Amino acid sequence: xxxxxxxxxxxxxxxxxxxxxxxxxxxxxxxxxxxxxxxxxxxxxxxxxxxxxxxxxxxxxxxxxxxxxxxxxxxxxxxxxxxxxxxxxxxxxxxxxxxxxxxxxxxxxxxxxxxxxxxxxxxxxxxxxxxxxxxxxxxxxxxxxxxxxxxxxxxxxxxxxxxxxxxxxxxxxxxxxxxxxxxxxxxxxxxxxxxxxxxxxx
Numbered sequence: 001x002x003x004x005x006x007x008x009x010x011x012x013x014x015x016x017x018x019x020x021x022x023x024x025x026x027x028x029x030x031x032x033x034x035x036x037x038x039x040x041x042x043x044x045x046x047x048x049x050x051x052x053x054x055x056x057x058x059x060x061x062x063x064x065x066x067x068x069x070x071x072x073x074x075x076x077x078x079x080x081x082x083x084x085x086x087x088x089x090x091x092x093x094x095x096x097x098x099x100x101x102x103x104x105x106x107x108x109x110x111x112x113x114x115x116x117x118x119x120x121x122x123x124x125x126x127x128x129x130x131x132x133x134x135x136x137x138x139x140x141x142x143x144x145x146x147x148x149x150x151x152x153x154x155x156x157x158x159x160x161x162x163x164x165x166x167x168x169x170x171x172x173x174x175x176x177x178x179x180x181x182x183x184x185x186x187x188x189x190x191x192x193x194x195x196x197x198x199x200x201x202x
Contacts, residue, residue: 012028027081042142072131106134107174111142146161151172
């Protein structure tokens with residue numbers, strides 16, 4: 001949902017002060033402001049399908065499921081993002097008493113688009129990996145049935161890929177699971193029946 005076209009530079013304090021008054025969201029990368037754009041029908045459906053299914057499974061465990069508007073802070077003001085879905089199962093920790101910047105998500109989900117794919121896979125993932133709490137990072141394509149699941153194992157991130165509607169995506173660290181059919185419900189896409197594969201990622 002991000003756009004890297006419009007940029008300016010602010011201190012972390014200036015960014016937070018401006019963001020709390022702003023009508024539109026922006027992300028923050030070491031002083032650089034990254035403007036956010038609107039989301040498509042498919043993007044919104046995938047985000048809400050994923051969040052709703054996780055909420056239904058996790059509410060009794062005390063996990064919170066945040067969607068889009070919850071800012072995630074990294075490195076004491078170094079970066080701020082708005083992930084499509086963020087899940088802390090420990091007690092949520094916030095940057096300050098405004099309670100609008102989460103600092104301890106265990107799971108983050110980003111829905112990819114043509115304009116955000118390289119950003120979500122590259123710069124964002126590099127920053128997210130700095131979160132000690134983060135155990136799983138999920139990338140979901142909105143253009144085809146394709147989900148990438150990164151699981152932290154020590155210093156490594158192990159990638160599993162899913163690309164069929166009957167595949168089941170495990171959320172290992174929070175003990176939940178979603179079929180891709182649930183994730184892509186109501187989304188009009190061409191699908192194929194590729195099998196699940198697992199490879200290592202550094």
